[in-house]
Amino acid sequence: MEMTLATLLVRAERVTTKEQIVTELWGDHPPRCASAAMHVYISQLRKFLAAAGDRSAIVTKAHGYVLRLKGAGYDVAEFQRAVEHGRALLPAGRYAEALAEFDKGLALMRGPVLEDRAEGPVLSAFAAWAEAERLDCLEFSIEARNALGRHREVIGPLNTLIAQYPLRESLYRHLMLALYRSERQADALEVYRSAHRVLNAELGVQPCPSLRRLHHAILTSDQLLDLPAAS
Template sequence: MRYELLGPLRVRHAQECFSLSAPKMEMMLAALLIGSDRVITKQQLVTELWGDRPPRRASAAVHVYISQLRKFLATAGDPEGRAIVTKPAGYLLRREGAGHDVDEFKDAMRQGRAQHASGRLEEALHSFDRALSLIRGPALDGLAEGPVLTSFATWAEEERLECLELSVEARTALGRHREVISLLNTLIAQHPLRETFYRQLMLVLYRSERQAEALQVYRSAQRVLRSELGLEPHRSLRRLHQAILTSDRLLDLPAAS
């Protein structure tokens, strides 16, 4: 049995994949899964499902959803009904060895960061690619209302973006900078206020003998940041701009030892 939360929530068992069609049930299972092996109170579940505007019979609705979730999990690999445990204060989801894509993502990121820091770039790139392969889409897309689900969705997106940044860094350091130009253009269009992507695109364009385009990326970043935030680019971006203007040799790819 394996829970997957990095995309539309689903449960896998053997070769089968099980999904929930009811959004409230999906939200409840997500909340229990995020807090797995810890008691989630009934009030916490009410907040996650309805925010600060719960229906009058919210507590009864939670009880019904829990019953339906138990039936769903029974078909998805928990036939004995042991996964969801009722406690005096609320409910607890026991993983008991079940797989979880979030755990696998965290492990891959942890390994990738350590490998990157120690200069093992090929290994790091493999770890980052493995982490990215686990992401099937936005986590809890459009479902998060309460603090637990909202916080998780924010964390998942931030980790995805950091993983992409680190993957680009590793490829660039390995001399594979031309591979990431298209990706970086897409990421800038999607996240126009994230300066890291501008910096990375400027560097890879410069190393691809496209100095004029690299300078144009800086002007674009400057225009967007001024317009949206009333700010100038961060000093790291400004330093890179100056280095490109002067063709600073420090920007060249280090020669292999």
């Protein structure tokens, strides 16, 4: 029942076909009783939602079902709104407000979604999308902290993220800048060398242009890397 609800929720306000639900639950080789079992799960979900006060959340359509949210709080939608608001604030230099929005979003998505449970195509695609969005939000929050002069507090988390996602070049860039602003120029340059080794060994490529430009700027102590003086 849990996976059926997850599938309907991921596709909330859209038709989820019976075939999609069966595939999410049993893959490409469903048992003969799959259709009957699915109907039982839908019936159980309706009873569960009715007990919570909503008797018409699941609507039957010709080829499947639609889960109606009816204004209910939906963490995914709230997460997206927070990230969009934060991204709009960054170009205006409103870093503290942007950071508050990113932290609000991260509070709603603290780790990988549906970890170890997303095996079917609908939930797998959603889990991959959600993880990519979460990582983007993390990076935006780090960017805002760097801009606010809170670079020292992002060094530890960035090291952890790089260990988890060693091919994500933007993480190296954030860490190099944070180290440089923490008066650790040698460490920042070592991060670049590490990125160079990993990317060459794993993908046979050089660091991206933005990472190379940052490396050169750190080598020359480019003043553009310094935080602007408070007005």
